[in-house]
Each structure stands twice: as structure tokens, then as C-alpha cells.
Amino acid sequence: MNQLQALFGGTFDPVHYGHLKPVEALANQIGLSRVIIMPNNVPPHRAQPEASSQQRKKMVELAIADKPLFTLDERELRRDTPSYTAQTLQEWREEQGAQRQLAFIIGQDSLLTFPTWHHYESILDNCHLIVCRRPGYPLTMEQESHQQWLEAHLTTNPEDLHVLPAGRIYLAETPWFNISATLIRERLEHGEKCDDLLPESVMAYINEQGLYR
Ligand code: ATP
Secondary structure, eight states, rough: OOOOEEEEEOOTTTOHHHHHHHHHHHHHHHIIIIEEEEEOOTTTSSSOOOOOOOHHHHOOOHHHHTTTTTOOOOOOHHHOOOHHHHHHHHHHHHHOOSSEEEEEEEHHHHHHHGSSTHHHHHHHHHOEEEEETTTTTTTSSSSSHHHHHHHHEESTTTTTHHSSSOOEEEEOOOOOOOOOHHHHHHHHTTOOEEOOOOOETHHHHHHHTTTTT
């Protein structure tokens, strides 16, 4: 039985096809039993999402309603303090046990900033890192030490993700989607259509709530 589960964190302000489609392709390519979408609680010193936590959660629920691959995890939204990915993955590992194969999914842009994340090295102690392609970002790190870190953990064999509980970085060959939540917010602000960028049910909710106007 396929045991590999993956967590997919982000702001999801709003969730869009650039989140969903690469991950669906990834699940087919490498075999993922479950992808858990986890909207984050944004730290006070960072730009706050335009939609509330409840609205971001609702949009994810609508987007995944007919997609059994995905589930939603509300743990970061329920906290009243911002949480670090390293801490959340430590908790998840404790819940799942030492042997379970776990992964964290990020886009290429997030790989570039990953070494600046709090306790980034400890994240790989608890999970694999799976990187989806995103247009406009290089696949090499700017700093030599970060590139060395990347190469030390890199695998080109997805089987490793199924055999080992954690510790590998896999650069997946997922399709490119030139979509960002920023682009969607900007388009809506200018009264432009976004129907090809996110699920219809999410768009209907955005209209109903008058979001991003
Ligand atoms: P914003 O434009 O508000 O910064 P975003 O579209 O980048 O938002 P996030 O919620 O910040 O979306 O992203 C969550 C995760 O999804 C990140 O790991 C990010 O790299 C990844 N991601 C977002 N859009 C894409 C895309 N088009 N292709 C691949 N990965 C993506």
C-alpha cells in the first residue's frame, strides 16, 4: 500500500489552479496517498492576507470538495500565534510515528527562500521536500552553501520518497502554471475575469463575499 503522505502549506489568498494542478500531476507521477492542504497563520510583521482565515479556509474547502486526493488541516489557522513550518512538521512527525513516509510540498520560488526559514535544516529531519515547477524561478540556489545543502539531499529517484521516512529533496517534473494569488487579486481589483485561474466554486464565493475588490 502506498504510504507517502504530503503536507502543502501556504497562504492560499486565494487558492488557485497553480496550487492544485501541479500537485495533482505530482500525485499521479510519484504516487501520493494524500495531500493535506494547510493554510497558515500569517505572522504580524508580514503583509496580512486580504481574506480572513475563515474565508481562506472556506475557499480551500470549496476547491477540494470534489477532489478526494486532498484534505484540509486547520491546525495553523486555529492557533492564535504564527507557527513555524519546522514546528508544525515536528508535531506531524510525532503524530505519525518515526517510520511513516512524510513529505512537504513547495513551489520552486519557495525552494529559493527555504534556507532562510526558521530551523530549515530540521524540516528535512521530519520529512522529504518535494518541489513543484513554477515559471520564472531558477532551480539553483544563489549562495554556494545553500546549493551544497540542496545537492547533499537531492534525489532523482522518487522511489526514495516511498522507502525512506524523510531527508530527501525531489525536484518534480510537474507542468508549469503561470498563476499566483497576487495576479488574481490584482486582476479582480481591476474588475478583470479570472475564470481560467481558479475553480468556479471559489470564484463564486469570492463574488458572494465581495473579496479582492
Ligand atoms: P502570493 O501571490 O499571494 O504570494 P502564491 O500564489 O505564491 O501567493 P502561496 O499560498 O503563497 O501562493 O503558495 C503556497 C505554495 O504554493 C508555495 O510553496 C508556492 O511556492 C506554491 N505555489 C503557488 N503558486 C504556484 C504555481 N503557480 N506553481 C507552482 N507552485 C506554486
